[in-house]
Amino acid sequence: MVVLASTALEQITLPVAPKPSTYFSGTPVINLAQPGLETLLVRACEEFGFFKVTNHGIPVELMARLEAEVVKFFSLPQAEKDRAGPANPFGYGNKTIGSNGDIGWVEYLLLDVTSKPMSHTSLAFLEEPSASTLRSALNDYVSAMRKLVREILELMAEGLGIQPRDILSKLVADEESDSMLRLNHYPPCPHLQGPDCSLTGFGEHTDPQIISVLRSNNTSGLQISLRDGSWVTVPPDQDSFFINVGDSLQVLTNGRFRSVKHRVLANALKSRVSMIYFGGPTSGEKLAPLPLLMGEGEQSLYREFTWWEYKSSAYRTRLADNRLGQFKR
Numbered sequence: 001m002v003v004l005a006s007t008a009l010e011q012i013t014l015p016v017a018p019k020p021s022t023y024f025s026g027t028p029v030i031n032l033a034q035p036g037l038e039t040l041l042v043r044a045c046e047e048f049g050f051f052k053v054t055n056h057g058i059p060v061e062l063m064a065r066l067e068a069e070v071v072k073f074f075s076l077p078q079a080e081k082d083r084a085g086p087a088n089p090f091g092y093g094n095k096t097i098g099s100n101g102d103i104g105w106v107e108y109l110l111l112d113v114t115s116k117p118m119s120h121t122s123l124a125f126l127e128e129p130s131a132s133t134l135r136s137a138l139n140d141y142v143s144a145m146r147k148l149v150r151e152i153l154e155l156m157a158e159g160l161g162i163q164p165r166d167i168l169s170k171l172v173a174d175e176e177s178d179s180m181l182r183l184n185h186y187p188p189c190p191h192l193q194g195p196d197c198s199l200t201g202f203g204e205h206t207d208p209q210i211i212s213v214l215r216s217n218n219t220s221g222l223q224i225s226l227r228d229g230s231w232v233t234v235p236p237d238q239d240s241f242f243i244n245v246g247d248s249l250q251v252l253t254n255g256r257f258r259s260v261k262h263r264v265l266a267n268a269l270k271s272r273v274s275m276i277y278f279g280g281p282t283s284g285e286k287l288a289p290l291p292l293l294m295g296e297g298e299q300s301l302y303r304e305f306t307w308w309e310y311k312s313s314a315y316r317t318r319l320a321d322n323r324l325g326q327f328k329r
């Protein structure tokens with residue numbers, strides 16, 4: 001354990017993460033311009049629940065533009081940032097994650113981006129004239145994310161051999177589909193001694209939604225857990241997107257796709273900035289294994305539940321908890 005006590009407010013104890021491992025070279029890479037990628041995509045979801053997407057058609061300028069706005073926001077004086085908080089669950093948060101006692105070396109903005117251009121659900125500070133460039137970058141980025149998740153879910157359905165093509169993508173395509181954007185900043189942690197030392201930025205967890213699309217700057221920190229339980233560090237790539245299979249997609253595929261366990265380590269030297277789009281279904285959507293994916297005599301591993309039921313239950317859990325456990329048959 002390390003006690004961070006630079007100011008009275010920072011008298012918090014964070015678990016020191018193990019030394020970061022060397023870069024993992026096995027992340028599946030899905031080149032969206034490559035014919036026949038559907039089979040690779042399905043294999044990646046089965047084996048890792050995680051893959052990297054290249055040739056995605058989203059201009060790098062759009063990613064860089066939002067990153068610059070996000071860096072600008074996190075560089076504001078603390079009192080200014082606090083005006084966007086607390087995160088309950090939406091808004092600005094600093095070191096506390098969720099409301100059940102999780103902490104990490106991270107500050108963030110969590111935004112509800114469910115309705116089209118962010119309107120009634122957005123935070124008041126985003127409506128202010130001073131936030132207009134951030135708002136515009138967010139709107140453009142979120143529109144690109146909506147398209148990308150639909151495309152990827154359609155390719156998954158093709159790879160799984162199920163129809164119609166939009167059987168998965170329609171779950172995230174409704175105007176009411178529950179989508180969020182998380183902007184995370186992991187500042188360098190000066191209390192750490194040496195470049196090899198690291199600290200938990202965002203503790204291990206799975207994402208509850210269907211799919212998450214992560215983009216970060218060129219600072220490492222993201223780790224995924226492999227089937228054998230070992231943790232590996234994903235090499236950063238600021239021009240690509242990383243996709244996580246979420247708990248809901250694990251359920252829809254009756255466990256064939258793996259909801260990937262992941263976490264982030266902060267380091268002593270470099271800031272990490274990440275932007276994650278979470279695509280979830282509408283509140284009332286019933287989640288259960290898709291009958292088309294069930295083999296002869298295959299039993300459903302999960303009881304049917306609505307997204308609302310799952311989300312409310314997830315928000316009562318700690319990050320590392322096995323949220324799907326209580327929905328197992």
Ligand SMILES: C=C1C[C@]23C[C@@]1(O)CC[C@H]2[C@@]12CC[C@H](O)[C@@](C)(C(=O)O1)[C@H]2[C@@H]3C(=O)O
Pocket residue numbers: 089097098099100102110180182205206207208209278314315316317318319
């Ligand atoms: C500790 C928590 C934070 C979280 C809600 C929860 O109670 C359990 C799930 C967490 C998570 C992980 C993925 C996303 O970052 C997130 C926004 C989500 O939907 O589930 C967070 C939640 C959060 O930070 O509010």
Ligand SMILES: O=C(O)CCC(=O)C(=O)O
Pocket residue numbers: 182184202207214216222262263264274275276
């Ligand atoms: O910041 C990151 O790179 C990942 C964070 C994450 O997993 C999350 O916000 O759910």
Ligand SMILES: [Fe+2]
Pocket residue numbers: 205206207262
């Ligand atoms: Fe996550």
